[in-house]
Amino acid sequence: MLFTEEIKTKFLELISAFDKRAQFVILILLATSILIPVYGFKYFNDQLEQCKQELKNNTIACELRTKILSDKVEEKDKEINEILKYYSQKFENMYNDVNRSINQIKKDK
DSSP states (O other): OOOHHHHHHHHHHHHTTSOHHHHHHHHHHHHHHHHHHHHHHHHHHHHHHHHHHHHTTOOHHHHHHHHHHHHHHHHHHHHHHHHHHHHHHHHHHHHHHHHHHHHHHHHHO
């Protein structure tokens, strides 16, 4: 797995190979596929923190809610990690493909 800075650098190099419209579409798709789960994670995490405060009152309902929200936060965290792994692998593959193509073009000249 690449480090975050390497992924960022390779992604920027890769995306610069496309025209402006394609860059825009790639960024929109990337943003929506990552931001939606991140906002879901934040929402459930905020709810969990609020519930933990309420838990001080020792209510059974809040204990159940805490369990459900903990599961949701864990689920969203796993979803975000899977998305990041997927895009990391895709960007690395695309970067390698572009480099192979560039090297082949240089070789053919």
